Amino acid sequence: MKRGQLLHIDLSTKTSETIERQDLFDKYIGGVGVASKLLLENCPPNTPYEDSPIIFAIGPLNLYYPCCAKTVALFKSPLTGNLGESYAGGKLSMAMRVAGHDAILITGKLDKPHYLLIQDDTVEFRNAHALWGLSTRATGRILKEKVPGEGRRSILRIGVAGENQVRYAMVVVDTIRHFGRLGLGCVMGAKKLKGIVVAGTQSHRVPSVKDYKTEYKKVHELVLRSGRMDKYDILGTAVNVLPLNEMQALPTRNFSSFAFEGAEEISGEQFADDVLVGKSSCVPCPIGCIHIAEVRIQFNKKQRDYGTIYVPYDYEPIFALGSNLGVGSTEGVLQLIERVDLRGLDAMSAGVVLGWLTEAYTKGFVTMDDLGGLAPRWGEVDVYLKMLDHIASPPNAFYTIAGHGVAALSEKYGGKELAVHFEGNEASGYHTGPANIVGHMIGIRHSHLDNAGYSIDQKTLSKSMTSEQIGELIAEEDTWRTVLNSLVLCLFARPVFTPDVVLNALKVLGEERTIDELKRIGEEVFHLRMRFKNQEGFSLDNLNPPARLLERLSPHGKVERTMIDDILHHWRKTHEL
Amino acid sequence: MKSISSSFHIRHLTKGNQEIAEEWTENLHIVRPVNVERCISCFSCVFACSRRTGHVGLGYAALRIKSTPPPTAGGSGGNYVVIMCRACKEPVCLEACQYDAIKYRRGGGIIISQEKCVGCGDCTEACPLSAIFVDPLRKKAVVCIHCGECIEWCPHDILIKTEVEE
Numbered sequence A: 001m002k003r004g005q006l007l008h009i010d011l012s013t014k015t016s017e018t019i020e021r022q023d024l025f026d027k028y029i030g031g032v033g034v035a036s037k038l039l040l041e042n043c044p045p046n047t048p049y050e051d052s053p054i055i056f057a058i059g060p061l062n063l064y065y066p067c068c069a070k071t072v073a074l075f076k077s078p079l080t081g082n083l084g085e086s087y088a089g090g091k092l093s094m095a096m097r098v099a100g101h102d103a104i105l106i107t108g109k110l111d112k113p114h115y116l117l118i119q120d121d122t123v124e125f126r127n128a129h130a131l132w133g134l135s136t137r138a139t140g141r142i143l144k145e146k147v148p149g150e151g152r153r154s155i156l157r158i159g160v161a162g163e164n165q166v167r168y169a170m171v172v173v174d175t176i177r178h179f180g181r182l183g184l185g186c187v188m189g190a191k192k193l194k195g196i197v198v199a200g201t202q203s204h205r206v207p208s209v210k211d212y213k214t215e216y217k218k219v220h221e222l223v224l225r226s227g228r229m230d231k232y233d234i235l236g237t238a239v240n241v242l243p244l245n246e247m248q249a250l251p252t253r254n255f256s257s258f259a260f261e262g263a264e265e266i267s268g269e270q271f272a273d274d275v276l277v278g279k280s281s282c283v284p285c286p287i288g289c290i291h292i293a294e295v296r297i298q299f300n301k302k303q304r305d306y307g308t309i310y311v312p313y314d315y316e317p318i319f320a321l322g323s324n325l326g327v328g329s330t331e332g333v334l335q336l337i338e339r340v341d342l343r344g345l346d347a348m349s350a351g352v353v354l355g356w357l358t359e360a361y362t363k364g365f366v367t368m369d370d371l372g373g374l375a376p377r378w379g380e381v382d383v384y385l386k387m388l389d390h391i392a393s394p395p396n397a398f399y400t401i402a403g404h405g406v407a408a409l410s411e412k413y414g415g416k417e418l419a420v421h422f423e424g425n426e427a428s429g430y431h432t433g434p435a436n437i438v439g440h441m442i443g444i445r446h447s448h449l450d451n452a453g454y455s456i457d458q459k460t461l462s463k464s465m466t467s468e469q470i471g472e473l474i475a476e477e478d479t480w481r482t483v484l485n486s487l488v489l490c491l492f493a494r495p496v497f498t499p500d501v502v503l504n505a506l507k508v509l510g511e512e513r514t515i516d517e518l519k520r521i522g523e524e525v526f527h528l529r530m531r532f533k534n535q536e537g538f539s540l541d542n543l544n545p546p547a548r549l550l551e552r553l554s555p556h557g558k559v560e561r562t563m564i565d566d567i568l569h570h571w572r573k574t575h576e577l
Numbered sequence B: 001m002k003s004i005s006s007s008f009h010i011r012h013l014t015k016g017n018q019e020i021a022e023e024w025t026e027n028l029h030i031v032r033p034v035n036v037e038r039c040i041s042c043f044s045c046v047f048a049c050s051r052r053t054g055h056v057g058l059g060y061a062a063l064r065i066k067s068t069p070p071p072t073a074g075g076s077g078g079n080y081v082v083i084m085c086r087a088c089k090e091p092v093c094l095e096a097c098q099y100d101a102i103k104y105r106r107g108g109g110i111i112i113s114q115e116k117c118v119g120c121g122d123c124t125e126a127c128p129l130s131a132i133f134v135d136p137l138r139k140k141a142v143v144c145i146h147c148g149e150c151i152e153w154c155p156h157d158i159l160i161k162t163e164v165e166e
Helices: A022-028 A031-042 A092-099 A136-146 A184-190 A209-225 A230-234 A236-246 A268-274 A315-321 A330-343 A347-362 A381-392 A397-402 A406-413 A434-442 A453-460 A467-487 A499-508 A515-535 A547-551 A561-575 B007-025 B044-052 B092-096 B122-126
Strands: A005-010 A015-020 A054-057 A071-076 A083-088 A103-107 A114-119 A122-127 A153-157 A171-173 A177-179 A193-199 A203-205 A276-280 A290-300 A305-313 B029-033 B055-057 B064-067 B080-083 B102-104 B110-112 B133-135 B140-142 B159-163
Touching (some): A022 A031, A022 A515, A031 A054, A031 A515, A071 A184, A092 A153, A092 A193, A092 B055, A136 A330, A184 A193, A230 A236, A236 A315, A268 A290, A290 A330, A305 A330, A315 A330, A330 A381, A347 A406, A381 A397, A434 A467, A467 A499, A467 A515, A467 A561, A499 A515, A515 A561, B044 B055, B044 B064, B092 B102
Parallel strands (some): A005 A103, A114 A193
Antiparallel strands (some): A054 A103, A071 A083, A114 A122, A153 A171, A153 A193, A276 A290, A290 A305, B102 B110, B133 B140
16 A cells, blocks of 8 residues: 655744655554654754654554554653653544644744644644643633534644643643653643644545455454453553552552552542543544543532533553542542643653652652642642642742652752652553563663563463563563554554454555564664664663662562563563663 | 545445445435444444445545533533434425435435535535535535444444334
8 A cells, every 4th residue: 555655844944745755664664663763864863852853653554443543753752851752542643544644744843832733735834822821621622613624633732831841741632632751742832832733634445345344344343342452441441450459569659658548449440430421432443441530629618619520531640640649539539630631741740740749848858948838748639739730830940840850850859769760751650570660661661551561570470480581571572562553553452453463454455564574673663762762872781770669569579679680681682782 | 645536436436325325225214323422432433434435534424423512611521422414304405405416315314416416515504413524525425325334333332223214
């Protein structure tokens, strides 16, 4: 199939052009494969993040099959100063497909706030002066009313956190999905780009309608009727709260313990039974993994003044803004999720920052004066809400640093032993053991999703593995996930898209590949990104796992540094690094 | 990737569509949504409709999913709704067409001649539900012919087939 259209938008000159880059798609499949190459081509060493390119890319399966509904964004992360890689669902991959763009490369920066309206091949630079300073919700509502293409478009926008250069500011995609991690919102803010709308009108043909229908049906049945994705459909990712708590791996009160007494109250079961009002999905995907809750807020008791908010929830925000802050109620967690959503902050980084601030305050590293008169205490939702507002719009120099993450905070104010981050990226919600720690340390974006070390740890609880086996498994997972991320399908659908299914799905669209070929490309793309990371100062010889995770017991007991080094050694050997 | 607009495809589609429509109307039934609160906006029905004609995209799809505003302003608290032809017995769209492109469908609703249609959008404008969609690329109106292809793809059984009188 013919593909490989790259839309290049230059913000500095306010121009755009479409470029044929089929070569890249042949060589690197699509998605993160192609985006990695484009990043290396367009981001010379030590480029400041505001001058770095933003690359969005989809892969050959997007829109053609269920669950192939993600888009990858690559950029220079303001948070880590290194590779920024993030994925979002919603309707973005659909919109890019019907607009005919397999990748979008945004370079340069604007001098005044604008939003982009991309309709098929045309790009409009629209004034966003009146939108600057508005919440992600208000911006979304206004753009929805203002731009054409309802039902065949995707709307991205940032909040004030992105405008104000919070290094972990995120981008809201279609109201309930996000480019959450590593600060894409901050990069957009630096470029004075308030939003991006992508809409298209194209329809595509497949080589054989009959074969395509058969293959589509096969995937659809696997998704819905094999049971492989049921957990996402029923409770969603919030299903993880209780099992992780039970095995004492649920980060609680800034990772100081891993069992939360309020876990039942913020479990997926509790959310579903008490506050779930509807489910939603990305397009196209028949799994309603997006769970939306309703919470009724009392603003003024005397006046009987109430309001109702609707908030999507997932495991990661529940851990970060729930157990990690000692917040043990669905109402409390939902208010905090809503606030990070409106301001445009990454829920995970924001939760870990608030956790650090609370502990650092009780231990005397920071003062009430620093905190603008606020005294954080575990479980105090109202104080945390105010602190989130301060992080998004800093009233003093202290909150500006708080917007740079826990690494920057602890560098300046002390308390490094309380700062739970990997290379500057705040840790995710798992303390399952050594594979999780190594997986985060060497993960290409220091995320739990890079290689799912937490999943290996859970398996080794019942069946032990050597360090060699663990190191090899993490490396294999790095590579296969790079393939899936080049196809840009949802990792929740990983059990459905086995190598056989992937090959057939591609074949029906006219793309013949072999498993060896896919894995070779996966490995190559892994190394491409490692090259970018090394170029930006990352070194495998100088890795520091968070002290706290080595000091506190995991389900595997105390994780010894020697074990980490051992796994690391075998991982490097497998990747030939 | 290039869009599809060759006349071959349009002729092919026109014929296929009308044949399917005539075949199905023998049974005199219509498709309609029920318990639409269960909709998750996955577009499975929309793309099933498109796939029926051999296309991937929205231009050939005869139904849409829309989000309705939430009870309070903004946010994600609205419901999703399925927008599709509800098979009127006295379709106002028919009278709105100046090109004689719309004819009655037995059992309710309409069939649009893809040869005569110029994509002016007058029928969409006339339809109180806005349930006729003009493919901006081909400039052709697309409407549900109640063939029932979408039904089996809905993960929440929202689309059902109902027998109707002539």
